[in-house]
Amino acid sequence: MNSNNKLSTIAASYKTDKLEHGYTNVYENYFERLRDKRLKILEIGIADGKSLLTWSDYFKNSKIIGIDIHKIDTKEKKLDRDNIEVHQGSQSDENFINEIINKYENFDIIIDDGSHLKKDVIKSFHLLFPFLNNEGLYVVEDMQTSYNHFFGGNPFDLKYSNTHMNFFKHLTDRLNYQEIANPFYISDKYDAKITNISFYHNLVFVRKGINDKSSKEVINHSYEDMKFNEKSSRTGNSFKYYLKYKVFYKIYTFLFMIFNIIKKLLLLRF
Numbered sequence: 375m376n377s378n379n380k381l382s383t384i385a386a387s388y389k390t391d392k393l394e395h396g397y398t399n400v401y402e403n404y405f406e407r408l409r410d411k412r413l414k415i416l417e418i419g420i421a422d423g424k425s426l427l428t429w430s431d432y433f434k435n436s437k438i439i440g441i442d443i444h445k446i447d448t449k450e451k452k453l454d455r456d457n458i459e460v461h462q463g464s465q466s467d468e469n470f471i472n473e474i475i476n477k478y479e480n481f482d483i484i485i486d487d488g489s490h491l492k493k494d495v496i497k498s499f500h501l502l503f504p505f506l507n508n509e510g511l512y513v514v515e516d517m518q519t520s521y522n523h524f525f526g527g528n529p530f531d532l533k534y535s536n537t538h539m540n541f542f543k544h545l546t547d548r549l550n551y552q553e554i555a556n557p558f559y560i561s562d563k564y565d566a567k568i569t570n571i572s573f574y575h576n577l578v579f580v581r582k583g584i585n586d587k588s589s590k591e592v593i594n595h596s597y598e599d600m601k602f603n604e605k606s607s608r609t610g611n612s613f614k615y616y617l618k619y620k621v622f623y624k625i626y627t628f629l630f631m632i633f634n635i636i637k638k639l640l641l642l643r644f
């Protein structure tokens with residue numbers, strides 16, 4: 375196999391289903407500029423090893439690490455190559471994932487093509503995302519399982535159910551966490567750590583990076599405090615703006631928050 379071939383050509387030669395799913399074109403957009411770098415790439419889910427062989431050819435300078443809950447015969451699957459390493463264990467077994475992290479320390483690309491069960495997809499993300507390098511990519515395949523109750527998904531409540539698709543949809547709020555005008559905002563472990571989330575047909579890409587630019591609209595999650603500082607320093611009239619922003623609008627915000635808490639409780643949206 376010519377190592378300069380396009381990803382789709384390599385994928386076709388190994389007959390990986392990433393091609394028929396339409397994933398390789400999306401991957402190529404992200405991976406083309408990375409293919410000569412020395413990366414650590416972790417894929418959850420090996421099966422016949424077709425994708426590991428594809429990555430091994432495409433990223434010839436990188437280390438390809440595959441994990442699978444089942445024992446993989448590396449000789450039989452022709453995975454006994456210098457740049458491929460394979461481990462047996464479950465993607466949601468914390469001890470096993472910690473062993474993988476202790477061995478490799480960090481990753482540049484993580485691809486979850488494992489069980490596609492909600493509990494595993496979300497748990498693996500929590501366990502592995504902290505060990506993704508900045509500018510690194512976390513990819514989850516086969517997100518259609520989120521719309522299928524046999525995988526822990528929910529086809530009947532697309533908006534509020536606790537599915538893996540909704541987990542990633544809600545993660546998009548972490549991109550703008552600075553802007554949330556809730557003075558009681560409780561910070562989230564993914565705040566400031568995600569620079570991009572992209573959704574494709576059955577695929578999600580999350581890019582890690584530093585996202586800590588301050589808001590221009592709110593100060594410490596308070597619109598009233600920002601406005602009070604701005605107006606009182608511009609006009610010198612602190613008393614008027616104190617009453618307006620620190621008293622009147624703060625009461626309004628507090629009542630709006632109470633209304634939303636009651637609404638959430640009544641509609642059982644947790």
Ligand SMILES: C[S@@+](CC[C@H](N)C(=O)[O-])C[C@H]1O[C@@H](n2cnc3c(N)ncnc32)[C@H](O)[C@@H]1O
Pocket residue numbers: 390391392417418419420421422423424425426441442443444463464465466487488489494
């Ligand atoms: C879709 S196949 C992987 C295909 C492979 N990535 C490819 O593109 O050629 C899914 C694999 O995930 C493995 N798997 C299922 N549950 C798992 C778990 N909890 N942890 C790790 N691997 C799991 C299965 O054994 C199976 O080999």
